[in-house]
Amino acid sequence: MELKFIGTGSIDAFQSSASYLIDKEILIDIPNGSVKKIKQLGENILNIKVIMITHLHGDHFADIPFFMFEKYFKKDKNETKIYCPRGTHDKVKQLFEVIFPEDYDKLIQEINIKFIEFDELKNQELLNNIYVDSIKVEHGNCKPAYGYVIKQGEKSIGFSGDSKMCEAIEHIVSKSNISVLDMSTEIGNDAHMGINNIEEICKEHTEKKIIATHIHDRTREIAKSKNISNLIIPDDGQTINI
Numbered sequence: 001m002e003l004k005f006i007g008t009g010s011i012d013a014f015q016s017s018a019s020y021l022i023d024k025e026i027l028i029d030i031p032n033g034s035v036k037k038i039k040q041l042g043e044n045i046l047n048i049k050v051i052m053i054t055h056l057h058g059d060h061f062a063d064i065p066f067f068m069f070e071k072y073f074k075k076d077k078n079e080t081k082i083y084c085p086r087g088t089h090d091k092v093k094q095l096f097e098v099i100f101p102e103d104y105d106k107l108i109q110e111i112n113i114k115f116i117e118f119d120e121l122k123n124q125e126l127l128n129n130i131y132v133d134s135i136k137v138e139h140g141n142c143k144p145a146y147g148y149v150i151k152q153g154e155k156s157i158g159f160s161g162d163s164k165m166c167e168a169i170e171h172i173v174s175k176s177n178i179s180v181l182d183m184s185t186e187i188g189n190d191a192h193m194g195i196n197n198i199e200e201i202c203k204e205h206t207e208k209k210i211i212a213t214h215i216h217d218r219t220r221e222i223a224k225s226k227n228i229s230n231l232i233i234p235d236d237g238q239t240i241n242i
């Protein structure tokens with residue numbers, strides 16, 4: 001599987017808000033600015049067949065209207081499925097009402113986009129031979145918040161979404177060859193993991209590769225200086241093959 005980092009930053013970071021493209025077709029989260037960023041990185045928005053939303057914060061789903069406009073302007077009739085927490089579709093309609101009143105009805109008739117709101121995904125086939133499990137994580141007052149494990153044959157990539165250190169993170173790391181984990185802050189809090197949590201995970205799982213993302217600028221510098229051997233701190237646009 002090819003994993004491309006569209007964004008690796010937290011809301012106020014220099015690098016774009018965190019989102020990831022798998023095999024050019026599956027997008028994990030679609031934050032503010034990600035549609036333009038995907039294009040700037042040389043990828044084709046219209047290749048995206050599946051979008052997985054981890055939770056309903058703007059830096060994880062706010063570009064859905066812009067994705068819909070992209071399909072509309074390009075007259076793209078191919079289906080895109082959006083797997084998302086309950087209530088997402090309503091929130092997207094509300095977002096349209098505020099930022100592009102009257103456009104939602106026009107767009108939804110002309111493009112092929114399907115909102116699949118779920119409580120749990122177990123071995124759900126996303127594309128040919130690519131499956132997903134959802135895992136509920138703990139992200140402050142934002143409920144539900146999901147992590148995902150994406151699987152293809154023997155290969156698997158875990159995604160924490162935004163989460164504090166909790167049992168679900170242990171589960172994601174243990175089920176995945178490589179895990180993409182929230183490392184927003186220096187010290188973990190009720191909503192996000194910190195360098196201290198990621199360092200601990202890396203020590204406990206020396207056989208696994210851990211990728212830190214959703215990072216504040218200062219956190220990035222401090223974490224890099226620690227030179228943790230099984231920790232990757234990617235920049236926007238970087239690609240890793242798994």
Ligand SMILES: [Zn+2]
Pocket residue numbers: 055057139142162
């Ligand atoms: Zn969040």
